[in-house]
Amino acid sequence: MSRQTRRTRREAPPADARNLSAKDLWSQVLKRLSEHPNATLQDPDYDPEPDRQKLRIAMRDAGWTDDQIDSLLQAQEERIAAAPSTSPGVAPHAEFIFGKLCDDVEAAMTRLGMDSHGRVARGIEPRLGPWAAKTNVIMTDESIVTVGAQLFRFCGVVARAFTRTVMLDPTAWESANYRPEDGVRRIRSRPDLLKYWLQIYLSYAVTGMHVLVPFRPSSPFEAILFEQVARAMELFATAHEFGHHHLDHGRAIDVTAARREEYEADQFALRICREIEKQPVLLENPYLSSGAGGLILLRAMRMLGRFEAKLDGVAERVTAHWETIDLGPTRGRSGPLA
Ligand SMILES: [Zn+2]
Numbered sequence: 001m002s003r004q005t006r007r008t009r010r011e012a013p014p015a016d017a018r019n020l021s022a023k024d025l026w027s028q029v030l031k032r033l034s035e036h037p038n039a040t041l042q043d044p045d046y047d048p049e050p051d052r053q054k055l056r057i058a059m060r061d062a063g064w065t066d067d068q069i070d071s072l073l074q075a076q077e078e079r080i081a082a083a084p085s086t087s088p089g090v091a092p093h094a095e096f097i098f099g100k101l102c103d104d105v106e107a108a109m110t111r112l113g114m115d116s117h118g119r120v121a122r123g124i125e126p127r128l129g130p131w132a133a134k135t136n137v138i139m140t141d142e143s144i145v146t147v148g149a150q151l152f153r154f155c156g157v158v159a160r161a162f163t164r165t166v167m168l169d170p171t172a173w174e175s176a177n178y179r180p181e182d183g184v185r186r187i188r189s190r191p192d193l194l195k196y197w198l199q200i201y202l203s204y205a206v207t208g209m210h211v212l213v214p215f216r217p218s219s220p221f222e223a224i225l226f227e228q229v230a231r232a233m234e235l236f237a238t239a240h241e242f243g244h245h246h247l248d249h250g251r252a253i254d255v256t257a258a259r260r261e262e263y264e265a266d267q268f269a270l271r272i273c274r275e276i277e278k279q280p281v282l283l284e285n286p287y288l289s290s291g292a293g294g295l296i297l298l299r300a301m302r303m304l305g306r307f308e309a310k311l312d313g314v315a316e317r318v319t320a321h322w323e324t325i326d327l328g329p330t331r332g333r334s335g336p337l338a
Pocket of ligand 1: 240244261262265
């Protein structure tokens, strides 16, 4: 019996009410996650001014003018004011980024003749680590697509390190004579960059956050490439989870099916990224249309996994608390880009 026919088909509810069970379940899950002592929630008394000053100084050091910094800070404030609220308590900036990514993915799905995204609720998990997940809502064909509150910062620092690595010698990486050992030699010639990469993986492996990574914003020269890489990584992660939902994944229990589903979700994400790139924002983004952004993210996740395995004893102490949370049988999948 096929996976589709095994499920009981229900009468379709009205279009504007097709994700109510998913929204309801998400509010229950969020409540439990938010009660956890390690929950990455924004402090209700958070004062943004000191961070704004730090950002101003770091951007001046990176080569931005005061006028440019002012307009960037203003745009950031407008984004925060306009952010949706799927997950009260998490940083509104993550809400804004995720809302925009989901809107882009859903618009591409609509253009491709799909409508399954009407049965998806969105959420930001207040958990450590660069997560993305799809959760099935039991007894329905609805899902919750979530990202961890730290995912976008992870994509940001990896995209920045990647941009700086590419710019060591922009033409060499694509040269017909390129050899991996030349790439390694090139990176080793810049101890500050090597240290930056190490700080990223060590920080996320040990703390699940970016706290050990120095804040070094992009320079005006790096900004476009950085934005392209980060956006391609973030869209791939989001589209991958929508793929699990659209393809009705996460209901089989055997390992072979799980591997096949990961492959299918990656293929779905590539298709969506290509479709999004048919309507480019300002400039064409080859990292999106080619799927390179997804590859950078998957490689970075794999590298983080290696660091976590090496630092198992250390990381365990930080993340052990999460093991005690029972998300119940409705939890379809969880884990970094599950
Ligand atoms: Zn997956």
